[in-house]
Amino acid sequence: MIEFTHEQRLAIDYPSSMVLTACPGSGKTAVIVEKIVLDLASCKEFQGVIAISYTNKASDELKRRCLKALPDSKSSFFGTIDKFYLTEIIYQFLNHLWGGVNNLQVVRFNDLDSVVKDSLSVFFNAEYVCENIDVFDFKEIKNLYAKGFLVLEFIPLLAYFILCKSLACRRYISKKYNSMYIDEYQDAGFIQHLIFLKLFGFGVKTVAVGDIDQSIFLYAGKSSKYLMSLLDDDSGFKPFEITINHRSHSSIVNYASRMLSENCELLVTDDTQVYRTTINGSQQEVAKWIDDNINNVKQTFGISKEREIAILAATNSSVLLMSGLVRTKLRAYIDDDLSKLGGDVSLLIKELLSYRFNVLVTAQEIIDGLSIKVVERNALREMRNVIKYVRKADDSNFIPALRQAVNLLINKDFSAQHIDAVNAVLQNKMMLNNYLPVGDDELQLMTLHKSKGLEFDFVFHLDLYDWILPRREFIEGSFDLVFSNYEQCLNLHYVGVTRAKKAVALINSTERLNYQHELKRAKPSQFLSLRGVEGLYRNI
Numbered sequence: 001m002i003e004f005t006h007e008q009r010l011a012i013d014y015p016s017s018m019v020l021t022a023c024p025g026s027g028k029t030a031v032i033v034e035k036i037v038l039d040l041a042s043c044k045e046f047q048g049v050i051a052i053s054y055t056n057k058a059s060d061e062l063k064r065r066c067l068k069a070l071p072d073s074k075s076s077f078f079g080t081i082d083k084f085y086l087t088e089i090i091y092q093f094l095n096h097l098w099g100g101v102n103n104l105q106v107v108r109f110n111d112l113d114s115v116v117k118d119s120l121s122v123f124f125n126a127e128y129v130c131e132n133i134d135v136f137d138f139k140e141i142k143n144l145y146a147k148g149f150l151v152l153e154f155i156p157l158l159a160y161f162i163l164c165k166s167l168a169c170r171r172y173i174s175k176k177y178n179s180m181y182i183d184e185y186q187d188a189g190f191i192q193h194l195i196f197l198k199l200f201g202f203g204v205k206t207v208a209v210g211d212i213d214q215s216i217f218l219y220a221g222k223s224s225k226y227l228m229s230l231l232d233d234d235s236g237f238k239p240f241e242i243t244i245n246h247r248s249h250s251s252i253v254n255y256a257s258r259m260l261s262e263n264c265e266l267l268v269t270d271d272t273q274v275y276r277t278t279i280n281g282s283q284q285e286v287a288k289w290i291d292d293n294i295n296n297v298k299q300t301f302g303i304s305k306e307r308e309i310a311i312l313a314a315t316n317s318s319v320l321l322m323s324g325l326v327r328t329k330l331r332a333y334i335d336d337d338l339s340k341l342g343g344d345v346s347l348l349i350k351e352l353l354s355y356r357f358n359v360l361v362t363a364q365e366i367i368d369g370l371s372i373k374v375v376e377r378n379a380l381r382e383m384r385n386v387i388k389y390v391r392k393a394d395d396s397n398f399i400p401a402l403r404q405a406v407n408l409l410i411n412k413d414f415s416a417q418h419i420d421a422v423n424a425v426l427q428n429k430m431m432l433n434n435y436l437p438v439g440d441d442e443l444q445l446m447t448l449h450k451s452k453g454l455e456f457d458f459v460f461h462l463d464l465y466d467w468i469l470p471r472r473e474f475i476e477g478s479f480d481l482v483f484s485n486y487e488q489c490l491n492l493h494y495v496g497v498t499r500a501k502k503a504v505a506l507i508n509s510t511e512r513l514n515y516q517h518e519l520k521r522a523k524p525s526q527f528l529s530l531r532g533v534e535g536l537y538r539n540i
């Protein structure tokens, strides 16, 4: 049981719309859970909260923690923003505006033919379209809808359009939900921000939670400027801040803070648990060094399970490389095409894959995650049976079993891309790992991006090389240092360092294999010579 700090208590007890900025490990999840539990106490059975997380994994964790504190989450929505757009707005209300369509499919813009693409190009300028939402009739998107297609890239825009045009939708949301929480607001997109403000405008209590210094998805069109705008004096959102990192050793907190702010005050600490080493050789020798030191790390830091130790790398190709080099048993993760495909069919397939490969996932959890609440007993039994068959089916019947479940649960069909993506997952151990339960004896190897929101006793932070972290741009004929996005890279490094609870090792080497497996001379990352961190680490 956590004893909340004063600053956590203030954030928990505030009853209206607010913005909470939270440093890594400051217990924001604990604060959100406590606030949701309080909100649910005053909800009727048909009401609930909207809780938006950045990933399905984070959402499952939030839901699990809420249900632990209060067994009935009433009619709450837990999920990603994309799932919210689809299940709570588009599938419920687009038919009110444009009439019903059978077998609606989500397609990608790039898979459309070029004439259709041209007619849709204006919708990529979301800011312009939203500013002029009253004059846009979305005719081109409507034509595709009439043929049974939704374009993946325009789902957020379409959700916003519906929210603006459909009184029924606005009534439904404001009657059903008494509050909306959005976590990781520093990575909010433009439309997400508009929808958040819109709900605030029609009286839903809205709570944004984030950390500007952990903004790492600028490349995907996300930006911390929306979080910053909520912090403006006249935003209407009361600001709160939780500042104590309860996760990491104080020397790690000091190192991380000084990375961002050269002169910030330091916590009192009698020990240094940030280590640095430069390995002679390339990633091959780095891998060997990790293998040689695992037992030492376990003993020194009292770690009993390898799963509490992470190896964090800058890119998917570095994860692939290290997975072939480290000899200690490990679990390596890379993104699969289902994540890239998006849409509700992909989301459900991902849940069904977890169900097939992880006995801890239950059929009821999948049913609870559906947007339509089923209460009729025979229908429920039928749903449970098709889901259970996804686990029982032998390999040759697995894809038909998945397809049958998707058909019955959300009345949708697979596309060829879904089948390709599932086959790729089944054939690629690292993609499949996203769905398998983790063994206690496995080190965790993943990208820094993927480590967001996770915590480990010990972190090996790799790829601290010039050119890689921070990423640099090659300019023909010039030796000037030009960084692609210095701040985002620094945030990524910050996320990596702050995943560690007990200690972190920052590693570089004198050579490196690049993504084409060519051996290059390697210089240390510019982040290793930040002035603020001098004296805050130990060389080993």
Ligand SMILES: Nc1ncnc2c1ncn2[C@@H]1O[C@H](COP(=O)(O)OP(=O)(O)OP(=O)(O)O)[C@@H](O)[C@H]1O
Pocket: 002, 003, 004, 005, 008, 022, 023, 024, 025, 026, 027, 028, 029, 030, 031, 246, 247, 452, 453, 454
């Ligand atoms: N008041 C507190 N006292 C002691 N421990 C706390 C307190 N609040 C939170 N913690 C612990 O600190 C750790 C981090 O909390 P939590 O996972 O909620 O952090 P977070 O802010 O969501 O982290 P991040 O943003 O870095 O992912 C957890 O182990 C949690 O139990």
